Amino acid sequence: MAFAKEPPHTHGQPQRTGILLCNLGTPEAPTPAALRRYLGQFLSDPRVVEIPKALWWLILHGFILRRRPKASAAKYASIWRPEGSPLKVWTAKQAVLLRGYLGERGHAVEVRYAMRYGQPAIADQLDALKAAGCTRILVLPAYPQYCAATTASVYDMVFQWGQKTRTLPEFRFINHYHDDPGYIEALKTAVLKHWSTHGRPDRLVMSFHGMPERTLHLGDPYHCECHKTGRLLAEALGLEKAQYLVTFQSRFGRAKWLEPYTEPSLIALARQGVERVDVICPGFSSDCIETLEEIDQEARQAFLDAGGKVFHYIPCLNDSAEGMRALADLCERHLAGWPTRTPPDADAGQRTRERALAMGATV
């Protein structure tokens, strides 16, 4: 294998620090063709679908990629924004804001975002960070709970890039932050803000993305970490066990996934006479198809059709000041020992915030 040519090493080159915020990925457009490309790449990742390659290839190309792109495109069209897919719009804003928050604290860091599937690709953004003089890179997967399908898959991509690179930067990885006090506090604030205007529900449903149940038995910590997040958030809110529920959404295929499933749980609550539910999705760092369409549209309808009266969806942390502060704190701790400090440049932070505001951020 040939390594790409790099500029010759010279002493005294600038040694900068970069952060790469990595999210899942999203189609480039809400069209069947773009969905086919996106789903084709996503669902070919052996970290995501763990069944023998030849058999899965037949199922994926013979069935799934024939029907799902069209159905999914219609769902994406219902949540699409003028600037693009919500997942990408939020992730891009978070990267800009993270640089601003860290800049205000006196850390001079380059922050870029990347998508595990689609654009901007992790490899391209690592090249860009390297070209900008970053010799230290902190990788922040945008997933609070560790899961092999998501977190480890981001690492795979970074390692793949590393295998083709001669002069590797020093890497650090944030494995998870499911029990980080700042993250729990940010979720608590989001819920309390919602309740201060809308009052309290009969139940708070915390819905996390699902996984095949066998991955739990194979040792994936994801299920446990979702429950820990749920418990810590409930404790922070002073909720009793009967006042909240941890559920799993987005089941894919026929295998058993983690239970209880979100939508059937909501239907059961409605049938039990629970009038109002609030749903929050703490596993998603930004709103996306899974929250905006599956929860705020489909699950809402299912709850109301089953006799429920009031359904509130509490948005993800997105670009909220609380969420950004939690991410900045988390990064700051993981940057410890790296020479990122410059004299505090409040103006740089302010300029970055202005850029984020120009992009429509709400902070």
Ligand SMILES: C=CC1=C(C)c2cc3[nH]c(cc4nc(cc5[nH]c(cc1n2)c(C)c5CCC(=O)O)C(CCC(=O)O)=C4C)c(C)c3C=C
């Ligand atoms: C086998 C299939 C899937 C596994 C396993 C899976 C795990 C998983 N996914 C997320 C986060 C997201 N998933 C999103 C979309 C999405 N997920 C799957 C399938 C699996 N996910 C599909 C097919 C899709 C696309 C939408 C659809 O066609 O239904 C998204 C949103 C992307 C967006 O563009 O908005 C996120 C985020 C986690 C955290 C996870 C395991 C823990």
Ligand SMILES: [Fe+2]
């Ligand atoms: Fe998913």
Ligand SMILES: [Fe+2]
């Ligand atoms: Fe979904």
